[in-house]
Amino acid sequence: MQLVSIDRAFVFLLATLGLFSPLVLVASQAKRARILAIALIVGSNVVGCFVAALCFWRESVVLVDFSSFTPFPFALEIDRLSALFLLLICTVAVPVAIFAVSYFGDHYGKERRNWMWAFFSLFLVSMIVVVTARTGFAFLVGWELMTLLSAGLILMEGDSTERRHNVFLYLLMMHAGAAAVVASFFLFLPYSHSLDFASIRTASGAVPAGTRTLVFLLAFLGFGTKAGIIPLHLWLPRAHPIAPSPVSALMSGVMLKTAVYGFVRFVFDFLGGGPWWSGYAVLSVAAVTGLLGILYAIAENDLKRLLAYSSVENIGIIFLGLGTSLIFLAHHAPVWAGLALVGALLHAFNHALFKSLLFLGAGAISNAAHTVDLEKLGGLQSRMPVTGATLLVACCSIAGLPLFNGFVSEWVIFRSLLAGSVLINTKAQVLLPLTVGVLALIGGLAAACFVKVFGVAFLGRPRSKAAEHAEEVPLAMRTGLGLLATSCVGIGIFPGLLLRPLVSLVQVLVPGAGVPPETVSIARVIPFAAAIILGVSITAALLKRRERMVRTWACGLPGLTSRMQYTSTAFSKPIRFVFSSVYRPDRKIDKLPTDQPYFPVSITYRSVRTTSYEKAIYRPFAEMILSAAHRLRRMQTGNIQVYLLYIFLTLVLLLAFLRFQK
Amino acid sequence: MKIAINVLQALALILGGPLVRGIVARVKAFLQRRQGASIWRPYSDLAKLFRKEDLVPPTASSIFRVVPFVLFGTTICVASFVPLVQPSALLASRGDFFLFVYLLAMGRFFLSLGGFDGGSSFGGMGASREALVSSLAEAPFLLSLVAVAILASHADIAGMVAWTMQQNIFNISAVHILAFTSLAMVVIAETGRMPVDNPTTHLELTMIHEGMVLEYSGPRLALIEWASAVKLHAMLALLVALFVPWGMASSVSVGAIGLALILYCAKAAPLMVLLAVIESGMAKLRMYLVPDFLGVASAVSALAVIFTILVKR
Numbered sequence: 009m010q011l012v013s014i015d016r017a018f019v020f021l022l023a024t025l026g027l028f029s030p031l032v033l034v035a036s037q038a039k040r041a042r043i044l045a046i047a048l049i050v051g052s053n054v055v056g057c058f059v060a061a062l063c064f065w066r067e068s069v070v071l072v073d074f075s076s077f078t079p080f081p082f083a084l085e086i087d088r089l090s091a092l093f094l095l096l097i098c099t100v101a102v103p104v105a106i107f108a109v110s111y112f113g114d115h116y117g118k119e120r121r122n123w124m125w126a127f128f129s130l131f132l133v134s135m136i137v138v139v140t141a142r143t144g145f146a147f148l149v150g151w152e153l154m155t156l157l158s159a160g161l162i163l164m165e166g167d168s169t170e171r172r173h174n175v176f177l178y179l180l181m182m183h184a185g186a187a188a189v190v191a192s193f194f195l196f197l198p199y200s201h202s203l204d205f206a207s208i209r210t211a212s213g214a215v216p217a218g219t220r221t222l223v224f225l226l227a228f229l230g231f232g233t234k235a236g237i238i239p240l241h242l243w244l245p246r247a248h249p250i251a252p253s254p255v256s257a258l259m260s261g262v263m264l265k266t267a268v269y270g271f272v273r274f275v276f277d278f279l280g281g282g283p284w285w286s287g288y289a290v291l292s293v294a295a296v297t298g299l300l301g302i303l304y305a306i307a308e309n310d311l312k313r314l315l316a317y318s319s320v321e322n323i324g325i326i327f328l329g330l331g332t333s334l335i336f337l338a339h340h341a342p343v344w345a346g347l348a349l350v351g352a353l354l355h356a357f358n359h360a361l362f363k364s365l366l367f368l369g370a371g372a373i374s375n376a377a378h379t380v381d382l383e384k385l386g387g388l389q390s391r392m393p394v395t396g397a398t399l400l401v402a403c404c405s406i407a408g409l410p411l412f413n414g415f416v417s418e419w420v421i422f423r424s425l426l427a428g429s430v431l432i433n434t435k436a437q438v439l440l441p442l443t444v445g446v447l448a449l450i451g452g453l454a455a456a457c458f459v460k461v462f463g464v465a466f467l468g469r470p471r472s473k474a475a476e477h478a479e480e481v482p483l484a485m486r487t488g489l490g491l492l493a494t495s496c497v498g499i500g501i502f503p504g505l506l507l508r509p510l511v512s513l514v515q516v517l518v519p520g521a522g523v524p525p526e527t528v529s530i531a532r533v534i535p536f537a538a539a540i541i542l543g544v545s546i547t548a549a550l551l552k553r554r555e556r557m558v559r560t561w562a563c564g565l566p567g568l569t570s571r572m573q574y575t576s577t578a579f580s581k582p583i584r585f586v587f588s589s590v591y592r593p594d595r596k597i598d599k600l601p602t603d604q605p606y607f608p609v610s611i612t613y614r615s616v617r618t619t620s621y622e623k624a625i626y627r628p629f630a631e632m633i634l635s636a637a638h639r640l641r642r643m644q645t646g647n648i649q650v651y652l653l654y655i656f657l658t659l660v661l662l663l664a665f666l667r668f669q670k
Numbered sequence: 671m672k673i674a675i676n677v678l679q680a681l682a683l684i685l686g687g688p689l690v691r692g693i694v695a696r697v698k699a700f701l702q703r704r705q706g707a708s709i710w711r712p713y714s715d716l717a718k719l720f721r722k723e724d725l726v727p728p729t730a731s732s733i734f735r736v737v738p739f740v741l742f743g744t745t746i747c748v749a750s751f752v753p754l755v756q757p758s759a760l761l762a763s764r765g766d767f768f769l770f771v772y773l774l775a776m777g778r779f780f781l782s783l784g785g786f787d788g789g790s791s792f793g794g795m796g797a798s799r800e801a802l803v804s805s806l807a808e809a810p811f812l813l814s815l816v817a818v819a820i821l822a823s824h825a826d827i828a829g830m831v832a833w834t835m836q837q838n839i840f841n842i843s844a845v846h847i848l849a850f851t852s853l854a855m856v857v858i859a860e861t862g863r864m865p866v867d868n869p870t871t872h873l874e875l876t877m878i879h880e881g882m883v884l885e886y887s888g889p890r891l892a893l894i895e896w897a898s899a900v901k902l903h904a905m906l907a908l909l910v911a912l913f914v915p916w917g918m919a920s921s922v923s924v925g926a927i928g929l930a931l932i933l934y935c936a937k938a939a940p941l942m943v944l945l946a947v948i949e950s951g952m953a954k955l956r957m958y959l960v961p962d963f964l965g966v967a968s969a970v971s972a973l974a975v976i977f978t979i980l981v982k983r
Contacts, residue, residue: 387729387789389731389732389733389787390729390731390732393731393732396731396733404776404779407775408772408775409772409775409776409779410769410773410776419772422768422812423766423825426816426819426820426825429820429978429979429982434979437979438975438976438979441816441975441978441979442813442972442975444813444816445810445812445813445968445971445972448771448809448811448813449805449806449809451772451775452775452804452805452806452807452808452809453805455779455801455804456801456804456805459779459782459783459786459801460801462783463782463783463785463786463794463797464786466731466733467731467734467783467786467787468787468789468794469789529766530769532764533761533764533765533769536765537761537769537773540743540746540747540761541740541743541744541746541747542743543743544739544742544743544746544747545736545739545740545742545743546739548742548743549736549739551889553723553888553889553890554723554724554888555723555724555726556723556724556726557725557726557727557728558725558726558727558728559727560729560788560789560790560885561790562790570789572790572791573789573790573791573794574791574793574794574797574798575794578794578795578798579794579797579798580798581798582798582799582801582802582957582958583801583802583805585958586802586958586961
């Protein structure tokens with residue numbers, strides 16, 4: 009018996025988030041209106057969670073058609089794939105919104121806060137439209153709004169020149185990516201009578217191989233830009249850290265996943281797999297993305313930039329799963345293709361949870377200590393125990409430790425890579441098991457990176473006055489953090505909850521996928537292992553002990569100071585040294601006065617890491633465009649007769665084209 | 671019955687851990703022409719530590735206090751993965767080697783955090799070095815296990831061991847030699863033995879593991895020491911189980927189990943002697959030579975995987 013139909017609940021979600029809440033917020037400055045709007049945002053997302061959960065677990069399909077109001081067909085549909093991503097958006101949105109209640113309240117004045125909330129709500133709607141779109145038009149509208157609204161949210165935080173520059177780069181790259189997405193949609197048009205997803209799906213069989221390859225490449229490029237695969241990631245570590253923390257959480261946790269959704273929708277749902285080499289291409293790009301992403305992350309000292317780079321790494325892991333799946337598809341092994349796809353989708357979900365938790369944690373830290381520079385933090389665990397505990401959960405999850413959710417998805421990808429040895433093709437047979445080594449290296453480095461994050465920020469002594477006087481954040485923030493941490497542990501210990509519906513989902517996407525027994529076995533063993541670990545740890549903790557506080561021995565010095573601790577830079581030094589070929593920093597030492605190098609008064613040392621892509625790819629590309637534009641300027645004489653001539657010539661050419669076309 | 675034996679063999683692994691340390695130390699003493707302590711010495715060390723009080727630095731937070739328990743818990747869980755006298759273990763047939771490796775990583779993760787919390791420079795230093803060694807050791811560790819798993823067509827450790835038992839003892843392939851070599855190198859790095867780390871030093875230039883546990887004392891230190899002894903034992907037992915499992919009891923009878931236990935001791939003894947010989951014969955590697963050491967292990971394990979594919983066809 010259903011009290012309210014799911015369709016209506018979904019329309020309610022869209023209407024509240026998209027229309028009602030923003031209108032209330034913009035129209036009224038009253039406190040009551042704001043509270044109502046925020047309550048509606050949180051409440052509608054909870055409703056959204058239920059809608060998505062019903063569609064995901066029970067496979068109900070929701071279809072909402074707005075085509076009668078819009079110039080182009082605009083319809084939304086929640087099938088199982090959409091349901092997964094809708095669930096992801098709403099599950100993350102609830103804690104983020106609760107956290108933001110107190111974050112926006114602390115950071116912004118009344119008016120700006122209302123605008124912030126209005127954009128926040130619209131940003132959520134745009135992402136929901138993207139993942140539930142049923143027509144190309146709806147998808148592209150959502151896609152474009154998502155970019156613009158997030159850029160708006162970043163600009164609302166401030167408008168320094170540097171920020172504008174970063175936002176410009178963000179918008180530029182997003183639109184280049186969007187152009188590729190649009191193009192890949194339009195390539196279907198000659199074969200499909202509309203851009204309705206259902207008709208694209210049926211028409212895709214008739215698309216010739218060359219066009220299919222083009223569609224795949226454009227989709228990979230377009231969605232890859234949005235996802236931040238290397239070398240298209242340049243915008244990501246610039247745009248994500250400068251947004252307000254709750255927005256960064258949504259951008260890194262959720263918005264990147266819409267790109268994964270788009271890729272899966274295009275390549276798996278529409279095309280049913282790419283050309284034979286597509287899997288290898290995706291796999292190698294993903295391996296590079298994962299490895300370089302985490303290496304850049306380790307070297308960062310700014311927590312939010314570090315987290316942004318680690319998002320690049322995790323996108324690498326997700327695409328590693330997708331690439332593996334494509335390789336299996338190309339070699340006609342649908343069962344394993346399904347397993348790899350389960351791993352990739354699950355990792356997308358898990359990453360959304362722990363990355364938004366980490367970004368919210370960074371927000372909590374900046375709230376309490378007024379900085380996210382790791383070198384100025386330290387000792388926060390005893391000052392903010394709840395924030396610390398939740399962030400520890402996030403760090404364990406992202407490092408892929410068992411009993412936390414990150415492990416489950418990485419494990420599924422590991423198992424699918426291992427299964428590569430059963431293929432007939434020697435290339436794949438050798439390559440896939442060897443990729444285990446790459447993923448292991450990525451995992452090991454990620455663990456190192458997040459030992460650094462938690463160890464430097466939360467343990468030991470505070471490295472600044474601000475960190476010393478930090479206090480636990482307000483209840484709303486703690487609630488948001490706690491909700492996300494609980495879901496990380498929940499999925500980590502009981503992965504079967506998500507794995508079972510995911511398997512049914514990939515059975516739709518990959519015909520003949522079956523149920524790989526692996527997905528069942530992990531769900532069985534993890535609770536066992538958890539019971540052993542918890543049982544033994546708690547028993548050991550209950551043993552009778554005497555405890556005494558003693559100052560740490562300082563090698564005979566009067567006492568230890570916070571400057572004697574290992575810093576974030578020092579921690580990452582061995583890894584930076586070993587992988588020095590990746591970083592290649594520009595180092596500069598200035599000694600003053602210059603004429604007396606042996607008796608310097610002051611020495612300044614600077615080390616700047618400009619990632620090599622910027623030098624090798626982006627700068628030359630930008631310069632090429634600039635010089636081309638410069639040359640084109642000769643056409644712009646400023647003389648009206650010349651412009652009239654241009655118009656006339658264009659007209660003649662067009663007429664000639666029309667005449668000779670037939 | 672089978673489960674009872676599984677529990678007993680896990681207990682043997684856990685309780686026998688300090689003994690392995692004692693034996694290795696004794697052999698080392700013999701090789702260095704020293705008198706040496708009794709092989710039971712690690713037990714009395716542990717008993718002594720358990721009786722002492724815990725000294726906690728004032729900067730330390732709850733993490734510092736919790737770490738030893740978590741480390742001990744994960745290590746016990748790891749120990750329940752390794753077959754000793756029969757080709758099965760508590761978790762060996764349900765969990766696979768990925769879980770095994772990542773449980774070890776979990777213990778290490780928490781121990782590194784414990785190092786940070788002391789508030790001195792040594793803890794962070796140990797954690798930083800451990801981060802380098804462990805992040806580079808992960809790949810060869812998994813790859814060498816992948817090679818054996820592909821050969822056995824099983825990802826669970828029990829299945830891998832059972833498959834090897836059915837093979838002819840003289841029919842050892844190149845894969846086994848390569849996988850054993852790289853896994854042995856990883857074991858050295860993973861358990862913090864020479865030439866990667868020196869377990870007996872407290873010199874700031876060289877210590878890795880000792881640096882992290884420097885601020886611990888009393889029962890907490892005892893748990894950490896016990897956990898690292900169990901880890902060493904579990905890794906040696908894993909080497910034995912994967913590469914020389916012959917002699918394990920295939921039926922559940924007192925005689926077979928007893929024989930398997932004696933054979934296990936006979937098989938583990940050469941490994942302990944080998945460890946002692948390496949430790950006495952080699953100087954500790956310079957910190958930045960450790961990546962080369964692990965690089966060799968990675969290359970060997972990658973070769974093992976490639977050979978496995980060739981052998982399998």
